[in-house]
Amino acid sequence: MSEPTDEVLLTMSGIVKTFPGVRALDGVDLEVRAGEVHCLLGQNGAGKSTLIKVLSGAHQPDEGHIIWRGRPTTLNSPVAALRIGIATMYQELDLVDGLSVAENIFLGHEPATFGFSNRRAARNQTRELMRRLGHPEIPPGREVALLSAAGQQLVSMARALAHDARLIIMDEPTAALAADEVDNLFRVVEDLTNDGVAVVYISHRLEEIRRIGDRVTVLKDGRTVATNLPADTPTGDLVNLMSGRMVETVFPLREVSTVDEGNEVLRVEGLSRKGEFENVSFSVHAGEIVGLAGLVGAGRSEVLETVYGARKSDAGSVWVNGKRMRPGSVTSAVAAGVGLAPEERKSQGLLLDQSVANNVTLASLPEYSTFGFTDRSKELKDSRATLERLDMRPADPRRLVRTFSGGNQQKAVVARWLVRDCKVLLLDEPTRGVDVGARAELYRLIHELAAAGVAVVLVSSEVPEVLGLSDRVLVMREGRLLTEAAAKDLTEASILDMVMEGSEVVV
Amino acid sequence: MSDVTEKSTLDERPAVQTAPAKSTSGLRMDIRLTILIGVLVALCVVGYALNPAFLGETNISIMLRLAAAIGVVSVGMTFVIISGGIDLSVGSMVALSSVWMTTLATQEYGPWVMVLCALLVGLGAGLINGVLIAYGKVVPFIATLAMYASARGLAERLSERQTQVVREQGFSDFFRGDLIGIPVLIWMLAVVFAVGWVLLNRTTFGRRTFAIGGNAEAARLAGINVKLHTAMVYGLAGLLCGVAAIMVVARTTSGASTNGMFYELDAIAAVVIGGTLLSGGRGTLIGTLIGVLIFTVVNSIFTQNNLETDIQNIAKGVIIVGAVLLQTLTSRRAKT
Numbered sequence: 007m008s009e010p011t012d013e014v015l016l017t018m019s020g021i022v023k024t025f026p027g028v029r030a031l032d033g034v035d036l037e038v039r040a041g042e043v044h045c046l047l048g049q050n051g052a053g054k055s056t057l058i059k060v061l062s063g064a065h066q067p068d069e070g071h072i073i074w075r076g077r078p079t080t081l082n083s084p085v086a087a088l089r090i091g092i093a094t095m096y097q098e099l100d101l102v103d104g105l106s107v108a109e110n111i112f113l114g115h116e117p118a119t120f121g122f123s124n125r126r127a128a129r130n131q132t133r134e135l136m137r138r139l140g141h142p143e144i145p146p147g148r149e150v151a152l153l154s155a156a157g158q159q160l161v162s163m164a165r166a167l168a169h170d171a172r173l174i175i176m177d178e179p180t181a182a183l184a185a186d187e188v189d190n191l192f193r194v195v196e197d198l199t200n201d202g203v204a205v206v207y208i209s210h211r212l213e214e215i216r217r218i219g220d221r222v223t224v225l226k227d228g229r230t231v232a233t234n235l236p237a238d239t240p241t242g243d244l245v246n247l248m249s250g251r252m253v254e255t256v257f258p259l260r261e262v263s264t265v266d267e268g269n270e271v272l273r274v275e276g277l278s279r280k281g282e283f284e285n286v287s288f289s290v291h292a293g294e295i296v297g298l299a300g301l302v303g304a305g306r307s308e309v310l311e312t313v314y315g316a317r318k319s320d321a322g323s324v325w326v327n328g329k330r331m332r333p334g335s336v337t338s339a340v341a342a343g344v345g346l347a348p349e350e351r352k353s354q355g356l357l358l359d360q361s362v363a364n365n366v367t368l369a370s371l372p373e374y375s376t377f378g379f380t381d382r383s384k385e386l387k388d389s390r391a392t393l394e395r396l397d398m399r400p401a402d403p404r405r406l407v408r409t410f411s412g413g414n415q416q417k418a419v420v421a422r423w424l425v426r427d428c429k430v431l432l433l434d435e436p437t438r439g440v441d442v443g444a445r446a447e448l449y450r451l452i453h454e455l456a457a458a459g460v461a462v463v464l465v466s467s468e469v470p471e472v473l474g475l476s477d478r479v480l481v482m483r484e485g486r487l488l489t490e491a492a493a494k495d496l497t498e499a500s501i502l503d504m505v506m507e508g509s510e511v512v513v
Numbered sequence: 514m515s516d517v518t519e520k521s522t523l524d525e526r527p528a529v530q531t532a533p534a535k536s537t538s539g540l541r542m543d544i545r546l547t548i549l550i551g552v553l554v555a556l557c558v559v560g561y562a563l564n565p566a567f568l569g570e571t572n573i574s575i576m577l578r579l580a581a582a583i584g585v586v587s588v589g590m591t592f593v594i595i596s597g598g599i600d601l602s603v604g605s606m607v608a609l610s611s612v613w614m615t616t617l618a619t620q621e622y623g624p625w626v627m628v629l630c631a632l633l634v635g636l637g638a639g640l641i642n643g644v645l646i647a648y649g650k651v652v653p654f655i656a657t658l659a660m661y662a663s664a665r666g667l668a669e670r671l672s673e674r675q676t677q678v679v680r681e682q683g684f685s686d687f688f689r690g691d692l693i694g695i696p697v698l699i700w701m702l703a704v705v706f707a708v709g710w711v712l713l714n715r716t717t718f719g720r721r722t723f724a725i726g727g728n729a730e731a732a733r734l735a736g737i738n739v740k741l742h743t744a745m746v747y748g749l750a751g752l753l754c755g756v757a758a759i760m761v762v763a764r765t766t767s768g769a770s771t772n773g774m775f776y777e778l779d780a781i782a783a784v785v786i787g788g789t790l791l792s793g794g795r796g797t798l799i800g801t802l803i804g805v806l807i808f809t810v811v812n813s814i815f816t817q818n819n820l821e822t823d824i825q826n827i828a829k830g831v832i833i834v835g836a837v838l839l840q841t842l843t844s845r846r847a848k849t
Binding site for chain 2: 340355356368372
C-alpha cells in the first residue's frame with residue numbers, strides 16, 4: 007500500500023446542489039490528499055454521482071467551496087477540470103470504438119505540428135504511458151473495440167495521465183472486470199499513488215475498499231455523515247452509517263396481507279443467462295409483492311426482462327398459471343397476462359411523442375379493434391377511466407406523453423397493463439426520477455393491484471422501498487440469488503450487509 | 514434537466530385544470546399544414562399570373578395525371594418513413610414492375626394478368642427489402658440501396674433495354690380512360706390516398722407503424738411483433754410501387770427499365786415537405802399529398818413557361834430546405 011503524504015490536494019466544503027424538487031447534495035465535505043486512495047461510500051441516491059459530476063465539472067454547485075492545491079477554484083466544464091488536473095473514468099467507458107488506442111488517448115488534444123497531426127509523437131507518448139501503466143504489450147495502433155474491458159479501462163486511465171491528472175475519479179472501475187484484471191487494476195492504482203496521484207474511488211465492494219483504500223468518506227441523503235475513516239473500519243459500522251436514510255415517503259400500511267398462498271401465479275425455475283445471472287428460482291403468489299434487492303449490475307433487471315421474454319434464457323423455465331412460457335417471446339408472456347414496466351421509462355416504455363391513449367392501448371391493440379379497425383371511442387373512454395383511477399393530471403388521454411411529469415409518465419406505463427387485467431406485473435425501478443408526491447401514489451397503486459390479486463415483482467435500488475412495499479424479499483448479488491426472506495424479518499442494514507459483502511445471513 | 518423543469522411547471526398547475534381540446538402536436542401539425550397549403554395556393558396564383566391556362570381544366574388534369582404515380586409511391590414511402598425506415602428502391606421497383614408486366618409473355622394473358630403481375634412483382638421486391646431489414650438486420654439504407662441497383666438491373670435484363678409497347682388494347686382503354694368524367698389515373702391516386710389514410714389513422718396496422726417508428730423497443734416490450742410488422746411495411750411500399758408501375762405504363766403506353774427514375778428522391782422529398790419526421794414516429798399522409806402537389810405545380814409552372822430544368826431543380830432544392838427549416842422552427846417554438 008502506498009504512503010499517502012500530508013499534502014492536501016483538494017478540499018470541498020459545504021457543497022450544495024439542487025435540482026427542481028430534489029436536494030441532491032446538501033452540504034458535502036470532502037478532503038483528498040495527494041497520493042491517497044479516497045473511497046466514497048453511500049447507497050443509491052446518497053449523492054455520489056452528483057458529487058462526482060460536480061468534481062468533474064459537469065455540474066456547477068449552488069453553494070460551497072472547492073479548494074484545489076491551496077487555491078479556490080470553480081470548475082465550469084469538464085474541460086476546465088481536466089485542464090487543472092482532475093480526470094474522470096466513468097462507469098460507462100467513454101471511448102470511441104473505431105479509433106486506435108493512441109487516437110483515443112489524444113482525442114481533442116492531438117500532438118500537432120502546423121496543424122498536421124503528429125502521429126509518431128502520439129504513438130510514442132502512448133507507448134510511454136502504457137509502459138507507465140505496466141502494460142507495454144498494448145500497441146498504440148490497436149483499435150479500441152478489439153481490446154478487453156480491462157484494456158479499455160487502461161486506455162481510459164492513460165488518457166487521464168496524458169492530461170497530467172493529479173486526481174483521477176474512478177466510478178465502479180471493477181464492475182466489468184474479471185478477478186485477475188482487478189488485480190492488475192489495483193497494481194496500476196498503487197503505482198499511480200506512489201507517484202503522488204490521488205484517486206477518488208467509488209465501489210460498493212467493501213473488500214476492494216479494504217485492499218486499496220486509504221480513507222473512506224460516507225455519504226447519506228446528500229450529506230457527508232463521516233469522513234476520513236480508516237479503510238479498515240468494521241463493516242457493521244459502515245453499514246450503520248449508510249443506512250437509516252430519511253425516507254420522505256410513508257409507505258402505506260397493509261393491514262391485511264393479500265397473499266393467496268394456494269395460488270401460485272408465477273414460477274421461475276433455474277433461470278440462467280450466460281454472463282448475467284445463474285440458476286434463479288422463485289415463485290410469486292396471487293396478491294403477493296416480491297421485491298428483488300441488490301446492487302446495480304447484480305442482474306435484477308436482466309432476470310425481470312428474461313421472465314418477460316424480452317431476453318432469451320439459456321436454461322430454466324418460466325411458468326405463468328401453470329403454463330410454460332416460450333423463452334424469448336414477449337408476445338406469449340403478454341398473452342398469458344404478464345406486464346412489464348421497464349427500467350428505462352423513456353427509451354423502453356413510452357412513445358413520448360404520441361398521445362397517452364395510444365400508449366395505454368399499445369399492448370392491447372387487438373382488444374381495441376374490430377377487423378383491424380381501431381375503436382377510438384372505446385380507447386379514449388377506457389384510457390380516461392384508467393387515468394382517473396391513477397389520479398393522473400390532467401386526465402386527458404389525448405395529451406402527448408412528453409408533456410407529463412416523470413411520475414405521471416410512469417403511471418401511463420402502468421396504465422398499459424391495467425387496461426388488460428394483467429396477472430403478473432413486473433416493475434423495474436418504478437419510482438426512479440419520480441417526485442415524492444407521485445411516489446406515494448405509485449406505492450398506493452402497487453398495494454391496490456396486489457389487493458386485486460395481481461402478482462407483483464418489484465426491482466428497486468432503494469432498499470427502504472423494497473422493504474416497505476414487499477411481502478417477501480429476494481436478495482441478488484453478482485447474478486445469484488443469495489437469500490429469500492419475509493420482508494418483516496429483514497432490516498435495511500441486513501440487506502445492505504448482504505449485497506455488499508455477500509455474506510449469507512441466517513434469518 | 515429540461516424535463517425536470519418542465520415537470521415542476523406542470524405540477525404548479527391547478528389540479529382541476531380543464532384539459533385542452535387539442536393536443537399540442539395537433540396544433541403544431543395544423544400550423545404547418547396551413548403554411549403548406551398557403552404555399553401551394555401561392556404557387557398556383559403565380560402559375561395563373563404567368564399563364565392563365567395554368568388553372569384550366571386541361572392543365573389541372575395533366576398535372577394530376579403526372580402527380581398520380583409519384584403520389585402513390587409517396588404513400589408507401591410515408592408508411593416506411595413513419596416506421597423509422599427509408600426505401601431507396603421505389604423507383605427501381607416501379608421500373609421492374611413496369612417491364613415485367615409488359616413483356617410479350619405477360620401481355621399474352623390479357624390486361625388483368627398484367628395488372629396482377631405488376632402488383633406481385635412490386636409486393637415481392639418490397640417483401641425482400643422487408644425481410645432483409647427485419648430478419649436479416651440489414652440497415653434499411655443498405656438493403657434498399659441494393660434493391661435500387663439490382664431491381665433496375667433485372668429490369669434492364671428483362672427488357673434488353675428496349676421500350677416495350679403495350680399491345681393489349683383492353684389495358685390502355687381502361688387505364689387511359691375516364692370514369693364519371695375523371696381520368697382513371699386520378700381515381701387511382703384518390704383511392705390509394707383514401708385507403709392509405711384509413712390504414713394509417715384508423716387501423717391497428719397504422720397504430721403499430723407509428724409505435725415502431727416512435728420507439729421500436731417500447732413497441733417490442735409491449736408485445737408487438739416488430740419484425741413482422743416492419744417486413745409488412747416494406748411489402749406495402751413495394752405493392753404500391755406495383756400500382757404506380759401500372760399507372761406509368763398506362764400513361765406512356767409502354768414499359769421500360771428507365772421508368773421511375775429518381776422517384777425515390779421525389780417521394781422522400783414530398784414526405785419530408787409534408788412534415789413527416791425522417792426519424793420516424795410522426796407524420797401525415799395529407800402533408801405528403803400536399804408535398805407531391807407542390808412539386809407537381811412547380812414542375813408545371815416551369816414547363817409551361819419554357820424555363821430551364823436546371824433552375825427547376827434549384828427551386829426544388831430551395832423548397833425542401835425551406836420546408837425542413839419551417840419544421841424545425843415550428844417544433845422549437847412548440848417546445849418553449
